[in-house]
Amino acid sequence: MTPPRRRPAFRGGIDGVLLVAVLLVAVNLRAPITSVPPVVTDVAADLHLTAAAAGLLTGIPVLCFALATPAVAGLLGRSSLRTAIAIALALILTGTLLRSADLSGFGLGYGSTFAGTVLLGLGITTANLAVPMIAQRDFPGHVRTVTGLYTAAINVGTVATTALTAPLAGLVGWRWALASWGVLAVVALVWWWRVVPHDAPARPGATKAAASGVVGPGATAPGAERSVLATPFTWGLCAMFALQSSSFYALTAWLPLILEGLAGIPRSASGGAASLFQGFAIVGGLAVPLAARRFSGRQSFAAVAVLWLALPAGLLVAPEAWAVWASMAGIAQAANFVVIFTLVAHRFPTAARARAASATVQTVGYSFAALAPTAAGALHTLTGTWTTPVAIVLGALLVMTGIGLVLTGRPRGQQPTAR
Secondary structure (H helix, E strand, O other): OOOOOOOOOOOOOOOHHHHHHHHHHHHOOOHHHHOOHHHHHHHHHHHOOOHHHHHHHHHHHHHHHHHHHHHHHHHHOOOOHHHHHHHHHHHHHHHHHHHHOOOHHHOOOOHHHHHHHHHHHHHHHHHHHHHHHHHHHHOOOOHHHHHHHHHHHHHHHHHHHHHHHHHHHHHHOHHHHHHHOHHHHHHHHHHHHHHOOOOOOOOOOOOOHHHHOOOOOOOOOOOOOOOHHHOHHHHHHHHHHHHHHHHHHHHHHHHHHHHHHHHOOOHHHHHHHHHHHHHOHHHHHHHHHHHOOOOOHHHHHHHHHHHHHHHHHHHHHOHHHHHHHHHHHHHHHHHHHHHHHHHHHHHOOOHHHHHHHHHHHHHHHHHHHOOHHHHHHHHHHHHOOOHHHHHHHHHHHHHHHHHHHHHOOOOOOOOOOOO
8 A cells, every 4th residue: 555645844844734633623622611601600590500510511621631531541542643533523522512402301401511511521631632642743843832832722712712602692592602612623523534644653753752952851861761650740740730720720710700700890791801811822822932942941931920920919909900910811821831731741752651741740630620610619609709719829829830930940960951
């Protein structure tokens, strides 16, 4: 059999057709989750859910990230990435449609809403692990750049759903509004299946994330490898990601209502206002690769941390400037995601170790993040204000900042990497 011809790569060695496929997949990886908060009040009223129960519609997918990641990581080590991502998109589409279906006539009540949420959570979990593996395998010299573009694409989806779901629900109701975002999965699935080769081989040297030209702090030389679970750096990343993702999902789930309560934004406009937090994340995903050319990892992270802290601190001190704080934190939440998973790729340069480390970090991090939306909703119900949940987010981000400054520092005696 004649091997398939390799598509011409874009300038700089990046395969443009494959990159578009990756970015279309990425658009679907948070959009089904962030479509819920703008209409959560309507959903809760229609399904007779408490605030804590409504928070599960954001928390369940994150719980899937945590609980299913180890099993998915094992399966990905033995299966085609092309097929895995196709299945992931099919699950996202099926879950999105089932979540919106009104099956109360069949005695299911809100069961279909939560069942659909589980399915799309499993689909996103699969793609969460598979797409970074593709970035490391097929773009070995551009891991940081592709990770940044991938993160930016994720936030294109979140911006669209955060800003447009509420107006759409005003026209067709929340069920059709949520279901309509399934078109993103359809487009990605069709493109992916048509352009990605069967069993595409890894490119020479693709197992080495170090081919990107940057070696992370304390990288372990081949032949001296130990389990990622025995590496303190892994557990530092776990803590850092747990605090990052918990803060992100707590704010994502409730930011429209937080802005209504603390900044006086009308409910009809709060979804659009919250979209600034998601929209500026597009900038954040692209900023880290650019900043890395001029600044050290610690300097870049320090700037990210200051921007992240601006939102909870600003909402507590000067809520009238909410647009500034949301924009700053939007840049930071995406940039910090790139920082964390670039550290994973650079610290663990072989594909197997990177997959194991990524699975560990995501399992631990998302286990905590899954609780955040429900905990924030319950705290609001208990206290009658959003001040306490926002203050807790501020504390979590302060701790994360301390951990991140340690992890992004250069170990004693390590020389700067040549640029």
